[in-house]
Amino acid sequence: MADDCLFCKIISGDIPSNKVYEDDDVYAFHDINPAAPTHILIIPKKHLNDITVAKEEDAELIGKLVLRANKIADKADLTENGFRYVINTGLDGGQTVFHIHLHLLGGKSMSWPPG
Ligand code: AMP
Ligand code: ZN
Numbered sequence: 001m002a003d004d005c006l007f008c009k010i011i012s013g014d015i016p017s018n019k020v021y022e023d024d025d026v027y028a029f030h031d032i033n034p035a036a037p038t039h040i041l042i043i044p045k046k047h048l049n050d051i052t053v054a055k056e057e058d059a060e061l062i063g064k065l066v067l068r069a070n071k072i073a074d075k076a077d078l079t080e081n082g083f084r085y086v087i088n089t090g091l092d093g094g095q096t097v098f099h100i101h102l103h104l105l106g107g108k109s110m111s112w113p114p115g
Contacts, residue, residue, distance in 0.1 A: 021071075040104040
């Protein structure tokens with residue numbers, strides 16, 4: 001838990017969220033400003049600023065994050081038509097919240113590449 005981290009405060013319940021899923025290691029909630037009909041953020045409960053600081057010891061956690069996201073995508077009925085995962089990282093990546101989060105975006109056809 002990092003004291004000044006928005007997503008740590010969401011995990012602890014100090015800031016409310018629209019929760020989708022929770023277990024011992026992973027928390028998922030609806031993005032407050034959705035960029036697609038389905039926009040869910042999947043985060044590790046462990047505070048890590050961004051994906052670049054993940055270490056070998058975090059390999060299982062990062063794997064779990066993606067596997068849980070697959071289940072969340074399936075439950076949101078996105079598996080058949082497809083969806084997009086995004087991990088914005090750093091300044092050029094457009095990261096605004098410095099606690100690793102996997103964006104799950106779906107429910108519409110998306111263009112590529114991003115702007
Ligand atoms: P990023 O730009 O990749 O760091 O994404 C941060 C995301 O967090 C954005 O899509 C925001 O809309 C979302 N966000 C910010 N504050 C909240 C909040 N209180 N509850 C849910 N989502 C949030
Ligand atoms: Zn945090």
